[in-house]
Every structure is written in structure tokens, then in C-alpha cells.
Amino acid sequence: MDETLLPAIGVEILIPACALVAIAFALVQWLLVSRVKLSPHGLDSAANDGGAGKNGHAEYLIEEEEGLTDHNVVLKCADIQSAIAEGATSFLFTEYNYVGIFMVAFAVLTFLFLGSVEGFSTSSQTCTYDPTKLCKPALATAIFSTISFLLGAFTSVASGFLGMKIATYANARTTLEARKGVGKAFITAFRSGAVMGFLLAANGLLVLYIAINLFKLYYGDDWEGLFESITGYGLGGSSMALFGRVGGGIYTKAADVGADLVGKVERNIPEDDPRNPAVIADNVGDNVGDIAGMGSDLFGSYAESSCAALVVASISSFGINHDFTAMLYPLIVSSVGILVCLITTLFATDFFEINDVKEIEPALKRQLIISTILMTVGVALVSWIALPLSFTIFNFGTQKVVKNWTSMLPLFCVCRQLSLCVAVGLWAGLIIGFVTEYYTSNAYSPVQDVADSCRTGAATNVIFGLALGYKSVIIPIFAIAVCIYVSFSFAAMYGIAMAALGMLSTIATGLAIDAYGPISDNAGGIAEMAGMNHRIRERTDALDAAGNTTAAIGKGFAIGSAALVSLALFGAFVSRAGISTVDVLSPKVIIGLLVGAMLPYWFSAMTMKSVGSAALKMVEEVRRQFNSIPGLLEGTAKPDYATCVKISTDASIKEMIPPGALVMLTPLIVGILFGVETLAGVLAGSLVSGVQIAISASNTGGAWDNAKKYIEAGASEHARNLGPKGSDPHKAAVIGDTIGDPLKDTSGPSLNILIKLMAVESLVFAPFFATHGGLLFKI
Numbered sequence: 001m002d003e004t005l006l007p008a009i010g011v012e013i014l015i016p017a018c019a020l021v022a023i024a025f026a027l028v029q030w031l032l033v034s035r036v037k038l039s040p041h042g043l044d045s046a047a048n049d050g051g052a053g054k055n056g057h058a059e060y061l062i063e064e065e066e067g068l069t070d071h072n073v074v075l076k077c078a079d080i081q082s083a084i085a086e087g088a089t090s091f092l093f094t095e096y097n098y099v100g101i102f103m104v105a106f107a108v109l110t111f112l113f114l115g116s117v118e119g120f121s122t123s124s125q126t127c128t129y130d131p132t133k134l135c136k137p138a139l140a141t142a143i144f145s146t147i148s149f150l151l152g153a154f155t156s157v158a159s160g161f162l163g164m165k166i167a168t169y170a171n172a173r174t175t176l177e178a179r180k181g182v183g184k185a186f187i188t189a190f191r192s193g194a195v196m197g198f199l200l201a202a203n204g205l206l207v208l209y210i211a212i213n214l215f216k217l218y219y220g221d222d223w224e225g226l227f228e229s230i231t232g233y234g235l236g237g238s239s240m241a242l243f244g245r246v247g248g249g250i251y252t253k254a255a256d257v258g259a260d261l262v263g264k265v266e267r268n269i270p271e272d273d274p275r276n277p278a279v280i281a282d283n284v285g286d287n288v289g290d291i292a293g294m295g296s297d298l299f300g301s302y303a304e305s306s307c308a309a310l311v312v313a314s315i316s317s318f319g320i321n322h323d324f325t326a327m328l329y330p331l332i333v334s335s336v337g338i339l340v341c342l343i344t345t346l347f348a349t350d351f352f353e354i355n356d357v358k359e360i361e362p363a364l365k366r367q368l369i370i371s372t373i374l375m376t377v378g379v380a381l382v383s384w385i386a387l388p389l390s391f392t393i394f395n396f397g398t399q400k401v402v403k404n405w406t407s408m409l410p411l412f413c414v415c416r417q418l419s420l421c422v423a424v425g426l427w428a429g430l431i432i433g434f435v436t437e438y439y440t441s442n443a444y445s446p447v448q449d450v451a452d453s454c455r456t457g458a459a460t461n462v463i464f465g466l467a468l469g470y471k472s473v474i475i476p477i478f479a480i481a482v483c484i485y486v487s488f489s490f491a492a493m494y495g496i497a498m499a500a501l502g503m504l505s506t507i508a509t510g511l512a513i514d515a516y517g518p519i520s521d522n523a524g525g526i527a528e529m530a531g532m533n534h535r536i537r538e539r540t541d542a543l544d545a546a547g548n549t550t551a552a553i554g555k556g557f558a559i560g561s562a563a564l565v566s567l568a569l570f571g572a573f574v575s576r577a578g579i580s581t582v583d584v585l586s587p588k589v590i591i592g593l594l595v596g597a598m599l600p601y602w603f604s605a606m607t608m609k610s611v612g613s614a615a616l617k618m619v620e621e622v623r624r625q626f627n628s629i630p631g632l633l634e635g636t637a638k639p640d641y642a643t644c645v646k647i648s649t650d651a652s653i654k655e656m657i658p659p660g661a662l663v664m665l666t667p668l669i670v671g672i673l674f675g676v677e678t679l680a681g682v683l684a685g686s687l688v689s690g691v692q693i694a695i696s697a698s699n700t701g702g703a704w705d706n707a708k709k710y711i712e713a714g715a716s717e718h719a720r721n722l723g724p725k726g727s728d729p730h731k732a733a734v735i736g737d738t739i740g741d742p743l744k745d746t747s748g749p750s751l752n753i754l755i756k757l758m759a760v761e762s763l764v765f766a767p768f769f770a771t772h773g774g775l776l777f778k779i
Helices: 008-034 040-049 071-118 138-177 182-219 223-266 279-314 329-351 357-386 417-440 445-456 458-471 474-504 507-529 534-576 587-628 641-655 657-674 676-713 717-722 728-764 766-772
Strands: 391-395 398-402 404-406 414-416
Touching: 008 138, 008 182, 008 329, 071 138, 071 223, 071 279, 071 507, 071 641, 071 657, 071 766, 138 182, 138 223, 138 279, 138 507, 138 534, 182 223, 182 279, 182 329, 182 357, 182 507, 182 534, 223 279, 223 534, 223 587, 223 641, 223 657, 223 728, 279 329, 279 391, 279 474, 279 507, 279 534, 279 641, 279 728, 329 357, 329 474, 329 507, 357 417, 357 507, 357 534, 391 474, 398 474, 417 445, 417 458, 417 474, 417 534, 417 676, 445 458, 445 676, 445 717, 445 728, 458 676, 458 728, 474 534, 474 676, 507 534, 534 676, 534 728, 534 766, 587 641, 587 657, 587 676, 587 728, 641 657, 657 676, 657 728, 657 766, 676 717, 676 728, 676 766, 717 728, 728 766
Parallel strands: none
Antiparallel strands: 391 398, 404 414
């Protein structure tokens, strides 16, 4: 077999080095954000230091016209930030207590199920894919799968918690920087998002790399068993992400719906008005749902795509010939992605300066374009040095030869088809992102048409919004279909796994853009609650509007990558379960397809009803406070924020359990009772319907949200004719936005976890299902 240009020692240096560089870069960004002081004393001392800013003026020079010398504003911002951080931390600790019990129970279940495959034998067993060799006992796979499950779960929880801490640290600082101009506020919010993005990317990569090397000490040359046990890492990551997304989504949307319906529609007070009892809970929700939940979600996607690629590679020529460099090609791609994202981030924070609100959204879009272009070059380079000239990939019982193409470029004498798999995933992600932007940004006609439909009331707004969501599915599905066909043609299921990893290779930049949105949203809320100048609120609103669009783009990336990851995991499951073909004419498979296609609807119904039930309690409480607290509406009395926070916390903890149980128990019940063929049908059915519902729900909700903001901003003659705030079209838009909240922030984002989690869980338990499953058909 051909040797790779990059030696194994080079890989052992490159991967941890890139992870450590990412951590160091995140710390630098955090230190820069921390220079914005949240105390009047800090502001005074910084001003006395005479620190020069980027443009040569004092960093803490405050303009009198903006009212920036009012130290009371700084104290108010600090108090509000403290309340939001305290609420978010309290909720996550409560959530993690419940999730921790599940984590331990499921780890025990994992050990028992996998250990029972060979009757808890400690004897070596015949290898699944090479009967001529002996592999480590099934009991070892059970132990190490359990350990990797716990590692993935802990890393997922840590990713979400760190993200929340960073966001609550940065929100008030973004508000204070908005006094100096929109550019300063943008850089603070984006740098804070970058801290989260780079920490998550580094932690996910580093923990997985360390786990592989530690497990290798026991498994030795048994790479089949080694990487089969590593799949538990993806299962742990996605399990925690499911509860984080669902629980956080219910929390934030219950508070948001309650605050909007009573405050904006019934009482006609501004968004984030301090008189609204649900305003603190609403801002807490942004951090526990859109930050912590989203962080765990994208970590899960990264872990699963890496695990899917590693499992297939371990039974291909990379694993058979023990080529360590080529085997870790997925991790090398992720390492290069970190370096690419680092360079890309500098374009937003150092190379270009934002001077006008109109430059915000292009700056964020430029991040996606630059990272995609640079990553395409980076993938070509690492494929050249990390892959052999010829190799084979496991393809449902056979070894597919992956060809090389002679290139005209002197530097790359060979064009690896595998690099094209990564590149096609990368560019498919960009296409999905820009299509999502077109359908959710108020700069384009689809959202403007939805806003215009508000002239005749909420009903037409809902009709137009639903139609937009359905239509927005078309191009992303074609992009995913082309990506699947091309990558499978080049490198079978391994190619699809690498396409998914390509879509997630710029995860640090994607997370920075995603986290920027909720941070900006919180900054606007703090500005309103602190009673700051209306010009400050206009700046934070502009940041928030751009963040809404980029958040929708991030959800598009997550859903697209989830489809590819799930398909790759599905292929690995079929191979591991010993299924030669999945025959859709078989009654065992067809019933699975039908049930699987139904599951996303069942799951969405549960999550949306959970939001509705929690929102109902929130609305009743907000109404009660407005009616029973004298002087609340006049601003002479303070609302009871704590009660609203408690309602959201209690409801989300209680309501997240049934949807989570549905997803986690379905593969176990189907696999044990009906067998692997029916389970294969369930996985295929849930993938096909889940992706489309997720895209539609996310884009519909995003369009309704930005249609409301389009009317509120009044930036065009058309928008001014529909406004101002409080007009009948605006109230209709608020109702649409309220309906869309659970679609775009609870059900939609959670569906991509559903399809990934069921697939990776089926793969982990495939040996058990193949040995002991299908009890009903054995009667």
C-alpha cells in the first residue's frame, strides 16, 4: 500500500496543536471582550489609562450626546446581566441534575445490552468483517462504548454550559459598546461568539483524539473494535443535545410567547420593556435555548459525523492496513477547519470595520464565503498529504476502490476524490445557507411578501408564512440529494460521512455567527430595560435582525449536516447489523418506513404542545401581575420576575422528558421487538420526513420573525406604510412571530437531533439487535 506524505508523528502533533491553538485564540478573544468594564470604576480607570482604540481615539471615550457618562446606566446593565446569568445558570443546573440521572441509567443500559451479546464473555471473538482474525471480546466493546458515551455526554454538557456563560458575560458588554457605535457592539458580540465557537470545536476534537489514543492502548491492532466502541461518543453527545435543545427551546419560547402576547399585543408596550414580568425569563431563554442547546446540538453533529467516518474507515483499507494518518483523516480535516476559521474570524474583527448598520449582514455572510473558499483549498492540501495514492472503502460487503484524477496543477499531482466529497458537502452547506437567508431575511421579497400579507390580518400572514416554509424546502433538498449522489459515487458511505464533516468543518465560524445572534438579542433587551437612549436600541435591533437571519442559516447548516450524518450512520448500522439489502417491498421494512415517517410529526406535536402549555401558564401569570400589581403598567412598581422564571423552568424540565423518551426508546423497542430490518425502515422513514419538516419549520418561523422586524424597523416606504409599532398589521405580524417561535426554536432544531440520535443509537446497539432482536417475529 502507498505511504502518505504526512507521517503518523505529524498527525500526533497536528491535531492536538490545532486544538490548543483554538483554545488560545478563544482566550485572547475573551480577554478582549473583558476589557469592556461593567462598573463605573472600571470605566473611569480605563479612561484614565488613555488606552487608544483601533481608530486612535481613547477606547473608553464617551460621547455626551449619547448619555454615556451616566454611571447609573452601567450599574443597571450590570444588575440586569447578573439576573439573566443567575437565571440561566440555575436552569441549566436543574436540567443537568435530571439529565445526569438519565445519563447514568443509559450508560448502565448500554453496558448491559452490549455485554450480553456474547454472554459477558471475556474470550476473544471472531471479527465481524474479517472472520480470519480474532478481535477483543464483546464485553470490552460494552465497557469502552459506555466510557465513550459518558465522555460524549460530558463534553456536550460542558459545551452548552460554557456557551451560556460566555453569552451572559458578553450581553451587557455589547449593550455598553453600542453607545460608541454599531461597529464596537458588533465586534464585542462576534468576538464573544467566536470564544464559544473555538472552545467547542477544540474540545470536541481534543477529547475525541485523546479517547482514540487511550482506547488504542488496550485494543492494539483491533481497530474494528476500537472505532466501534468510539461510536458511543457520538451517542452521548447527541443524547445530551436532545434534552438541551428541547428543554431550552420550551423554556425560551414559553417566556417569549407570554411576553409578546400580553406585553406587545394586549398592553401595547415595547419588546423587552422592564414592566413586562416575563422579560427576564425571555432573555434567560435566549441563553439556555439558542446558546446552550445549539452548542450541544452542533457538538453532537460533529461527534457523530466523525464517528460515522471513523467506523467505516476502520473496516476499509485504512483500518485493515493500520494506516494511522489516513485513518484520522476526518480529524485532520477538522483540525485544518479550525485554522481556516481562525483566519476567517480576523476578517470580521480586525481586517474590516463596521461603520453602518447596513454593513452588518454582509460582514456575517462574508464569514461564510471566506471560510468556505479557504476550507476548499485546505481540504485539497490535507487530502494530498494525508491520503495514500490508492485505497479502498468498505461498501456493503465489498471494498470499493477510490480512484485518483491526474490534475494539471503542478502542486497537486493527484486530485483525491475524497477531497471532492468534503468539498461538495462544504459547498452544499453554503448553498443551503444562502437559500435559507433568501427565505428568512427581510431584505428579500419572500419575507416582504409575508409582511405585506399582514395588511389583512393574522390569518393571511399565517397562510403566506406556511407557504414560504414549504417552498423553502425545495432547493436545500436538491442540494442534499446532489451531495449524497456525488459523495457516494466517489467513496460510498465514507464519502457521505466526509461530506457531512465538510459541512461542519467550519463549525467554529458557524457557531460564532450563531451565538452572535442571541448575544445581540440580549443586548437589545438590556438596553430597553436599562432605559438607554432610543438610538442605542436601534443599533442593537440592527445587530439582532442580522443575527436572526444568520441563526436561520446556522439551523440550515445543522439540518443539512444532520441528513448526511444520519445517512452515513444508517449505512454503518446496516453493515454492522448484517443486513445485505434493505428491501422496501418487504412488509418488515415498509411498516418501519411508515412509522419512521410518522415519528417527526409525533415529536413535533409533543414539543409544540409543550410550548403551548407552558406559554398558557406564562400568559396567565403576566396578565395576573398586570391586573393585580398597582402601578406596574405606569412604571411605579416592579414586576415579579422570579415567578415567571420559575414557570418556564418547571414547565421545560417536566415537558422535555416525553419527547426525549420517544426518541431514545424508539430504536430500542423496534430493534428488540421487530428486528434490524424494521429498524432500518424506521431510520429511513424518519430521515426522509424529518429533514423536510425541520427545514420548513425553521424557515417559516424565521420568516415570521423578520417580517415583524421589517415592520418595526420601518426602513422602507413599504414598511412604514405597514407600521408603526402597535398598528393592526404590526399586531398581525406579532401573532405570526409568536406562532413561529416554537417552530423555529423548539420543534425545527430538535428534529435534526431526532434523526441523528436514532441512527447513532441504532449503530451502537446493532450487535445486540442482530443477536437478540426481532422477538415478535421469532414467536
